[in-house]
Amino acid sequence: xxxxxxxxxxxxxxxxxxxxxxxxxxxxxxxxxxxxxxxxxxxxxxxxxxxxxxxxxxxxxxxxxxxxxxxxxxxxxx
Numbered sequence: 001x002x003x004x005x006x007x008x009x010x011x012x013x014x015x016x017x018x019x020x021x022x023x024x025x026x027x028x029x030x031x032x033x034x035x036x037x038x039x040x041x042x043x044x045x046x047x048x049x050x051x052x053x054x055x056x057x058x059x060x061x062x063x064x065x066x067x068x069x070x071x072x073x074x075x076x077x078x
Contacts, residue, residue: 003066004032016042031062
């Protein structure tokens with residue numbers, strides 16, 4: 001995920017759906033929500049919440065920007 005390059009993440013909540021605060025020098029602060037891949041219900045919940053993003057009032061809630069899938073670190077030599 002190159003769009004997250006330069007951010008340092010601090011955990012705010014851990015569990016099947018984790019929440020992290022991302023900050024970096026000169027970067028806009030962000031919230032990162034991550035679901036454990038082994039928890040299908042958590043992944044489906046995030047997909048559902050992302051689908052409702054147009055109904056979220058940005059004046060009082062963080063509006064999702066993107067929904068991505070990351071398999072973690074990759075070994076280019078494999």
